[in-house]
Amino acid sequence: MNRKICKVEIERLRRFIPERDHFETRTQKLISLVDRLDEEALSSEVKIFKAFADINRLKIVKLLKEGELCVCELTVALDNSQSTVSHHLSILKNAGVIKERKEGKWSYFRLSDGAVIGLLNQAKLLMEE
Amino acid sequence: MNRKICKVEIERLRRFIPERDHFETRTQKLISLVDRLDEEALSSEVKIFKAFADINRLKIVKLLKEGELCVCELTVALDNSQSTVSHHLSILKNAGVIKERKEGKWSYFRLSDGAVIGLLNQAKLLMEE
């Protein structure tokens, strides 16, 4: 997760900073704002959004709104290979979106809580505007 | 976006369907549920989640909560190359998350509306649980 730092570019931009009204104070404010961002918290947010950023995983989430399901049911419903479904489930689980319950040979998955549905609704709202 | 269909796998699973209580009706219900999902709408949702699924784009969104900013300000604040920032902005714009306003040489970007902030809050909620 280490971005390459582009110092040359920054210097190039800094050269004209004093020439524009308020530019320096504005950018200083922005820089300190970025510095105050919690990188770890941001990474968690990214992880959640990544979890939702795949059509098959979205389908899984929408199916799980109907209730708990096992891997084999999801495999049939999604028409994907079992290993693929398993992979998607582990990403969703790792992001905290879904929870697992083992029962004998079966693993049942369910949505973590109502926040997921709220998230989806917000996204839809954003989309419709 | 064309998933490969894994018929063999499905057939393998179908063989034991009649042997489990309610499995057939359950999976039939799930399959028809998936069939009724609007692929195009799902793709839009995925596009939005993808827009948020990068740490630099999240930072841009958080910076834009402070108000309208031009590309060069974001470039300094994020310490990324100009082309990279421009690329991220085009993804956010394409997903409908931000809007652009041109003024002379400058391009100013702003958040589309309050839905973004709601979306972020929902994600945070989900994360904290």
Add this chain to the structure above:
DNA sequence: AATTCATATCTACAGGTATCGATATGATTT
């Protein structure tokens, strides 16, 4: 009109990720 500047686009590349088949694991059934 020539230069400078802000931004967008193109090109290349490294790392990430979705997918599947094959195999491993761990439970259940025979």
Add this chain to the structure above:
DNA sequence: AAATCATATCGATACCTGTAGATATGAATT
């Protein structure tokens, strides 16, 4: 204990994506 079954993990592969430098574009300045 051997076989079967559900799921997870591994290995390979093709595609996707974030990044930066180079170049193009279009506006403002000289």
